[in-house]
Amino acid sequence: MVLDLGHIPVEDVEWGPKTLLDGSILQLNREDLVASAWGNDPRIASIETEIAKPGESVRIIPIKDVIEPRVKVEGKGGMFPGLISSVETVGEGRTHALSGCSVMTVGQIVGFQEGMIDMSGPGAPYSSFSKLLNIALVIKVKERISRHEHEVALRMAGLRAAVFLGETGRHAQPVEIQRFEMYPTTQVSRADRHLPRVAYLYMLLSQGLLHDTYLYGRDLKNLLPTLIMPTEVMDGAIVSGNCVSACDKNTTYHHQNNPIINELFKRDGQDLHFVGTVVTNANVTLMDKERSSNYAVKLIEMLGVDGVILSKEGFGNPDADTMMLCAKLEEKGIATTVITDEFAGVDGRSQSLADTTPRANALVSVGNANERIALPSMAKVIGDETIIDKMAGGQPGSLSEQGITAELQVIVGATNELGFELLSSRET
Incomplete structure (x- = not known):
């Protein structure tokens, strides 16, 4: 399986009479953009559109997906x-x-675990999205729409808008083309046979209660672990439907640009042989955790690997799935590296994971989500910053005349467990 991914850089976004890509400038017709996002969805009451650029005094809150x-x-x-x-x-x-650039779905809060970004100021470096040209869809739904229907309406509106804008690049000439090649595990060149065989175990949140992820449109909580070609992820096979804590939520953008997959492809044939990707889910009941972890480990073992990279999404309950997987893989003699964030309290002294195992001897931390940060007021707010008090990582009194004081937990992607950002922790 070979995928060529052509990158077309967008250096500015502006409103105009037509939606088109003029060199590196993406011109948007506001009415056409709204129509594409809205579709024929009767649940939507209104859509407003905004553009937020790096360095501007702009806050976007609450963000559902990117x-x-x-x-x-x-x-x-x-x-x-x-x-x-x-x-x-x-x-x-x-x-x-x-x-x-990106499409962001914003608007009325669906679940308390949603997030924000600042396009400038001390909060901006914690999220790569502050470096993008963000096209925000501020969406309101009709009254008496359930929270689950609310999430579906916004998720689909964002995807429709992204596809609409993506069409402007169909005939453009990419500045860079990356080739990703993945072949059956039995097809290993003689030169690569001495390299360690490494697989990626890709845990996706699937607990229900607005903690959902979709694979080819199917809710993952109803699926057993399965093998996928990593290039499928780049074409949008995995879509976020999560209202999980913003800091370690995998947005659809994170899935499309998964840095673990990119790095494994980059090193394939150099110091490792990348043999494939297994998608697994994070479950609620102990029986489901056992069933899913057993099945995932079986698939990994069938690939005949020497090592595994295991990423997770969320915290608390998913920690148990992660440690269960790690312990079972290590028992099989498969070296396992876990990527996780920590919730170690504002002073960093609390137990940082809800579950552990002595077999987790190779762990990469992407930061403490409980760390507090002061975010000064912005000149413009896209959405509604008054809901910060209700968001995970905020609290009553978080919003004041000076701005927002909250945990990193409120910033989208701040401790993303795919290793998307720059935070980490070191043992002292």
């Missing part, structure tokens, strides 16, 4: 299979990405 506009240029299927396009298997051919 999506990179992409378009399938060659090969089977289309973007976001099972939700926007058909369920045909993707991950081959050629895809174009509008690099440097």
Whole structure:
């Protein structure tokens, strides 16, 4: 399976009479953008659109999802299979990405675990999204719509808008084309046979209660672990439906640009042999945790690997799934590296994970989400910052005339467990 990913840099976004890509400038027609996002969804009451640029005194809150506009240029299927396009298997051919911009769904709060970003100031360095040209869809839904229907309406609106904007790059000439090649595990070149065989175990949040992720349009909490080609992720096979704590939530953008997958491809054939990706879920009951972990470990073992990179999403309950997987893999003699964030209290002295195992002897920390930060007021707010008191990481009194004081937990992606950001922790 070979995928060519063409990067088309977007250096500015502006409103105009038509939606088109003029060199590196993305011009947007506001009415067409709203129409594309709205579709025929009767649950939506209104959509307002805003553009937020790096360095501006702008705060965006509360953010549901972030999506990179992409378009399938060659090969089977289309973007976001099972939700926007058909369920045909993707991950081959050629895809174009509008690099440097995003679609953000914003608006009325769905669940308390949503987030924010500042485009400037001390909060900006904690989220890569502050460096993007963000096209915000501020969406209101009609009264008496359930929280689950609210989430669906916003998720689909964001995906529709991203596909609409992605089409502007269909005939553009990419500045860079990355080739990702993945072949059956039995096809190993003679030169690579001495390299350690490494797989990626990709845990996705799937606990229900607005903690959901979708694979080809199916809710993962109803699925057993499965093998996927990592290039499928780049074509939108995995979509976020999560209202989980913002700091370690995997938005759809994170999935599209998964840095673990990118790094494993980069090092394939150099100091390791990347043999594949297993998607697993985070469960609620002990029986489901046992069933899922047993099945995931079986798939990993069948790949005949020497080592595994295990990433998780969320905290608390998923810590148990993570440690269960790690212990079972290590018992099989498969060296396992875990990537996780920590909730160690504001002073960093509390137990940072809800569960542990002595077999977790290679752990990469991406920071303490309980660390507090003072965020000065911004000149413009897209959305509603008064809800910060209700968000995970905020508290009554978080918002004042001076700005917001809260935990890093409120910033989208601040401690993302795919290693997307720069925070870490060291043992002393």
